[in-house]
Amino acid sequence: MNAIQIKNVSKQYKDVMALDDVSFSFEYGKIYGFLGRNGAGKSTLINIIANRIFADSGEILIDNDLAKENMNVHEKIFCMSEVDLYDTSLKIKDHFKWIEKFYNSFNKEKAFEIAEKFNLDTNKRFKALSKGYQSIFKLTVALAIDVPYVIFDEPVLGLDANHRELFYNLLLKDYEESENTIIIATHLIEEVANIIEEVVLIDKGKVLLQSNVDSLLEMGYSVSGPASEVDAYCIDKNVIGDDELGNLKIAYIIGKKTQLSKESHLSFANMNLQKLFVKLTEKGGN
Amino acid sequence: MNAIQIKNVSKQYKDVMALDDVSFSFEYGKIYGFLGRNGAGKSTLINIIANRIFADSGEILIDNDLAKENMNVHEKIFCMSEVDLYDTSLKIKDHFKWIEKFYNSFNKEKAFEIAEKFNLDTNKRFKALSKGYQSIFKLTVALAIDVPYVIFDEPVLGLDANHRELFYNLLLKDYEESENTIIIATHLIEEVANIIEEVVLIDKGKVLLQSNVDSLLEMGYSVSGPASEVDAYCIDKNVIGDDELGNLKIAYIIGKKTQLSKESHLSFANMNLQKLFVKLTEKGGN
Numbered sequence: 001m002n003a004i005q006i007k008n009v010s011k012q013y014k015d016v017m018a019l020d021d022v023s024f025s026f027e028y029g030k031i032y033g034f035l036g037r038n039g040a041g042k043s044t045l046i047n048i049i050a051n052r053i054f055a056d057s058g059e060i061l062i063d064n065d066l067a068k069e070n071m072n073v074h075e076k077i078f079c080m081s082e083v084d085l086y087d088t089s090l091k092i093k094d095h096f097k098w099i100e101k102f103y104n105s106f107n108k109e110k111a112f113e114i115a116e117k118f119n120l121d122t123n124k125r126f127k128a129l130s131k132g133y134q135s136i137f138k139l140t141v142a143l144a145i146d147v148p149y150v151i152f153d154e155p156v157l158g159l160d161a162n163h164r165e166l167f168y169n170l171l172l173k174d175y176e177e178s179e180n181t182i183i184i185a186t187h188l189i190e191e192v193a194n195i196i197e198e199v200v201l202i203d204k205g206k207v208l209l210q211s212n213v214d215s216l217l218e219m220g221y222s223v224s225g226p227a228s229e230v231d232a233y234c235i236d237k238n239v240i241g242d243d244e245l246g247n248l249k250i251a252y253i254i255g256k257k258t259q260l261s262k263e264s265h266l267s268f269a270n271m272n273l274q275k276l277f278v279k280l281t282e283k284g285g286n
Numbered sequence: 287m288n289a290i291q292i293k294n295v296s297k298q299y300k301d302v303m304a305l306d307d308v309s310f311s312f313e314y315g316k317i318y319g320f321l322g323r324n325g326a327g328k329s330t331l332i333n334i335i336a337n338r339i340f341a342d343s344g345e346i347l348i349d350n351d352l353a354k355e356n357m358n359v360h361e362k363i364f365c366m367s368e369v370d371l372y373d374t375s376l377k378i379k380d381h382f383k384w385i386e387k388f389y390n391s392f393n394k395e396k397a398f399e400i401a402e403k404f405n406l407d408t409n410k411r412f413k414a415l416s417k418g419y420q421s422i423f424k425l426t427v428a429l430a431i432d433v434p435y436v437i438f439d440e441p442v443l444g445l446d447a448n449h450r451e452l453f454y455n456l457l458l459k460d461y462e463e464s465e466n467t468i469i470i471a472t473h474l475i476e477e478v479a480n481i482i483e484e485v486v487l488i489d490k491g492k493v494l495l496q497s498n499v500d501s502l503l504e505m506g507y508s509v510s511g512p513a514s515e516v517d518a519y520c521i522d523k524n525v526i527g528d529d530e531l532g533n534l535k536i537a538y539i540i541g542k543k544t545q546l547s548k549e550s551h552l553s554f555a556n557m558n559l560q561k562l563f564v565k566l567t568e569k570g571g572n
Contacts, residue, residue, distance in 0.1 A: 038418040158440070158473070187447055194530070
């Protein structure tokens with residue numbers, strides 16, 4: 001099976017059960033949104049997959065091989081991480097040289113090209129970069145590595161809107177060309193809603209749901225129009241959130257659409273993935 | 287004049303002109319979005335207003351008093367910052383005690399209440415917090431200080447969607463009660479579009495525009511419907527961006543709406559503030 005298979009993985013930190021008997025798979029060739037609240041266990045799982053920390057129990061298989069301390073597997077996967085594992089006093093261009101020595105699949109020329117697109121000054125030392133540009137350096141490395149499984153952990157932290165758009169475009173272009181597996185852990189859910197095909201949502205160390213994005217969005221819908229009409233429509237519905245703009249309102253509803261009268265000024269649209277996420281994980285923070 | 291008046295402020299770092307003769311005002315009682323790309327000069331100006339660094343030339347007046355090293359002014363303004371100025375080995379609850387000594391307007395009880403809403407563990411040391419919770423600590427302090435001018439610099443960096451929503455709600459509640467001036471510097475423009483009244487956009491160290499949000503959104507509009515119809519409609523329009531979902535499309539257009547035929551399946555809606563920002567600041571990166 002071409003996939004990252006997570007089998008009964010548990011990990012405890014002192015009194016916190018970070019991962020509690022977690023089992024699911026990231027299948028080869030898809031783009032995943034790996035979602036969850038702060039502290040839900042996302043980064044812990046990513047670090048276990050990346051062999052940076054070890055699970056208390058359970059195992060990870062990559063294309064049916066055990067991932068733990070296995071060099072064959074190491075060549076198939078790359079995890080961009082929030083954690084700074086880089087020598088902060090080294091210049092970016094020198095980082096690229098070192099990464100080329102360690103990763104056969106790293107394309108240094110491509111890295112310099114991507115850096116140029118982001119206006120990343122490769123003569124600067126890592127520690128001289130702003131938070132946004134530290135993220136850009138890390139996602140540049142991840143985009144320049146051609147392996148079957150690439151995991152991005154909060155890739156756009158601190159990036160401005162233009163750079164976020166550039167990143168999503170580069171990612172989709174790579175995906176169309178390579179068909180590698182891309183896994184994006186992010187809190188900016190609405191921004192990736194149009195990019196990802198599958199969602200894995202973890203909450204308090206457990207998988208809360210795994211679903212195709214389209215099926216997930218079919219759980220509900222949004223209705224918009226004059227605020228008073230929207231309110232009247234919503235009276236007997238399961239409303240999970242709303243937004244207002246002047247006297248217009250949009251409400252997000254779980255359930256099936258009902259027929260509108262001919263005189264109605266309301267219109268239906270798709271569910272908002274971020275609103276759905278917020279509702280599903282309410283009181284799930286810590 | 288009750289306002290933060292920025293008058294001909296310039297600041298140079300080596301060969302970079304971070305702020306180039308910048309003049310504008312944040313008027314009392316409004317909510318501002320202070321927008322700009324990475325490196326545009328936002329944080330430099332915030333740090334000058336906060337007396338953390340000094341301008342090369344120009345001056346800042348707060349309610350007509352010079353801000354530079356003036357204790358009367360210091361009492362009127364608080365800047366939450368991206369930079370970590372806190373003793374990282376101190377526990378959060380002890381930070382609250384110290385801040386109470388330095389700021390008369392800091393409400394310690396309110397800070398503990400807000401911390402509880404965010405599930406911020408006040409017995410933890412600052413350095414033991416995740417990036418998201420470090421932001422939460424800093425915004426908790428800013429929300430618990432009642433001064434006429436509060437500046438938030440990237441308040442939601444690393445926060446999950448639920449916590450971002452909680453922050454926006456607490457901010458609006460405070461604003462309704464106090465009518466203080468709130469200035470939010472953020473890259474998550476679409477999320478604050480419904481909150482802010484005024485926008486100040488700086489680019490390459492200069493003010494690119496200052497506008498009421500409603501007027502700004504009237505610069506353009508969006509059109510949505512079946513992709514082929516949207517494409518046909520857009521042929522002679524100034525399209526600044528689009529999004530697709532299945533065979534549906536939404537396009538963002540600068541200009542005035544034109545009449546639709548009766549048979550049209552298209553519908554108009556408001557401009558997207560983030561799309562507009564991206565277009566206005568293209569090639570504006572560092």
